[in-house]
Amino acid sequence: MKDVITRTAPTPPVSDGVPGETPRRAGAAAGRRAGSRSKPAQPIAFLVPAILVMVVFFIVPSVYNLVYAFTDWSSFKSSINPVGLRNFANIFNNGTLLGDLKVNVIYAVLVAIFQNVFGLALALLLEADTKLNRFARTMFFIPVLLSALAVGYIFQALLKPTGTLNTFLSWMTGADVDYAWLNDTTWTLLWLTVIHAWKWMGLAMLIYLAGLKTISADVLEACRLDGASRWQTFRHVKLPFLAPALTFNVATALLGSMNSFDIVQATTGGGPGQTTEILNIFIYRTFGQGLFAQATTMSLVLVIVISLMAFPTIILLRRRERAL
């Protein structure tokens, strides 16, 4: 659920980003025409239920996340006392946090790449509205709806040294393949990002498909008449039109996977030798130790890191959209 929320939160209005200046100017004009905004269309009291939900489920927990980071909240005693910056000093002196952050950033970048490559490839492949394509789109979307933990456990079984994948590879190659996919200190992180990207590629596909649908048939026909090759059509026509979709997909994949937990927990639990331990697993482990305040501090650090990554990424991609 959390994943879904983080994925949908920063939705940029897709239609707004369609290249060409006309719609934007028209929008601005409409804004001016509305002129003085003193009289809204609905009574302001209509906002109360939404604000209430926001306050209880979002603002209060966030405030607590901030407050508890400066206390000694733990499972060991009932009182909670302020301790200043001690938790921050503790976690930064312990090298694990920085190591895990590095793993986390690599994980997020790889997921962003794979998820977009897979998603775009699928969207282009399944662009035409045939019956078969509609069926295939549904099939590729199913992993998005599956529980991430279930996906993790399925892949754990598939990738065991004696699992289905190795059995299949052994049969294909004739040699005895017993590679431990989930126990390689160098490559396991990569396999995990592929699994993560596989799970979410259906969503990226859907958004790219929506982007492709916004391209007017006239434009494509003009391309064909001008004798543009398929590659040229893709490179110079389709890709620029997909810029807003790319912004959304890259941002959500990057930031959503910074928050990842379940797939890694179900497949490797952070192993082998903590080489796949992303920050959320460390937070979970610390919380489980009873060090609630330290865990809260780490999640605060994670929020800050994600924000630091989010703003430049989104600004950069939006600027690129405009340039196209």
Next chain:
Amino acid sequence: MRDTRKTVIALAAVGLLAAGCSDPGAASSGPQTGAAAAWPQETARLDGVTLTIWAAQNSNTVAKQTAEDFGAKTGAKIDIVTVPDPYEQSVQTKVASGDKPDLAFWQPTASQLTAINAKQNLVSLDGAPFIDAYKPALKDVTGILDGTRYAALVTVPAVEGVWYNKEVFAKDGINATPKNLDEMLAAARAIKGKGGTPFYEMGGEKWATQWWVQVQLADAARKGLWDRVNQGQEKFTDPTILGAIKKYKSLVDEGLFNNNITSATFADQGKALLSGEAAMVIQVNTFFSQLQAQSKTDELNAKIGFFPISPSGNVGTFIPDQSNALIAFKTGDAKRESAAKQFLTYWLGSGYSDFVKTTNTVSIEEGVETPATVPSALQANADSIGDSVGSMQVSAIVNPDLYLNLANMLAGQATPEKVAEATQAQFSQLAQAIGAPGF
């Protein structure tokens, strides 16, 4: 516009106040319901009462039969809920968010009772009728924190020691069980010399990696190692503990362990010892339970033996685990708290002899005979508890993730020095959190 702002501010204030600046796990801090003195009769009627017991994957069958018998006698309904592994973490997380069962399997060591905040969350078991029935050697060995009893021992606390395959020993000419660590290593080298695998370690599932370090520290533990660590006078990075970690690493590097040490699991370990693929395994009692699930007593008696080990001799390191004991929670419901006590009274009272028979385990009570069908290795393990010493979990004030750091070392991601450093850092943090002096 101004009204809106006021509304928002008011709502935010109400929200903050309603949530209250308090620990959600500390809800029932009132006077203890069901005073320590009142212990109910074993078979008083409990119609309409439902008790929940939390258990782990490896302890969810321990109480099954006893719970059914108790239900038949009293009308109470008992739900045994399996909490997923890692059990301790999951339970602590649930309790922290205010979710509590009536009873739970729990490691009865001081460090783990501290971790669950026993004083706040648990019912005192002082004055329970079953305490006097315990064998003297076991009566006060564990389950007590700051002078109050919080855990009821139901089976013999686990002992870390060596489970060995008798057939492999005989085949490779080892006729007597080793008398100390050096003799054991000599035997191991002899087995390796004949092409066998002397030791089998389950680095893939990590948790057992700490036993190798702990058995090497048994003699130091007897001389007060953990007391010094608890006071911050000695550290994991000092020669005693670091030396044990280094020795473990050097034995792995020497090739005395299985080749798949970084990926092998608990189940692999059991299979390897039973099949004779490996000669020895340093493990606790749950390991033997696993073997029992796979084979019959006769086969186990013929194949598997147990001896405790330390650098100086045959001294075991005891570590009661979560399947050995139960704790009762303060739920705020006097009727259920009393029923939970009644269940423990029945289990360790008239229900105990049936319990040791159905689970085929060693009795911890005077006057209740251990069934003759209990495998000899398990009996040897139980016999060793008399002169064994407490493990890190028993004697240290907190329990750092030593096993995890050791598993990292096996995976080639940390040096012994790094393991000691990381463990000490975590130990200090935890000690600081419980407010131990010197941290």
